[in-house]
Amino acid sequence: METKPNEKCWFFRWFLTLIVIKSNLVDAFALGDIVCAFLTTGRFAGSHIGRLVVRATGVFEMITSIGKITPVRHNSCQLVHRIDGYSYVV
Secondary structure (H helix, E strand, O other): OOOOOOOOOHHHHHHHHHHHHHHOOOOOOOOOOOOEEEEEOOOOOEEEEEEEOOOOOOOEEEEEEEEEEEEEEEEHHEEEEEEOOOOOOO
16 A cells, blocks of 8 residues: 555554564664674674674674674674665675
8 A cells, every 4th residue: 555645644654664673673784784893802803894683782793704703792893884775795
């Protein structure tokens, strides 16, 4: 059901779209964002660039060229590129 400019419930449709988009964000990060993570301790200590897999708990996973890195916290991530529907090589 698409909305038309003269439709009476256009605000409701817009509001639902806003809620769906906003609910996919966890700590300002979304699924598929390319981030740079600076991990200070643990097995994967160092800086890594890759795609983010967002969890509702706030503990993320990161997919890089060396494999999957987990756990990654939001305070150690810096956004490089927001997801836009295109596929980029990391």
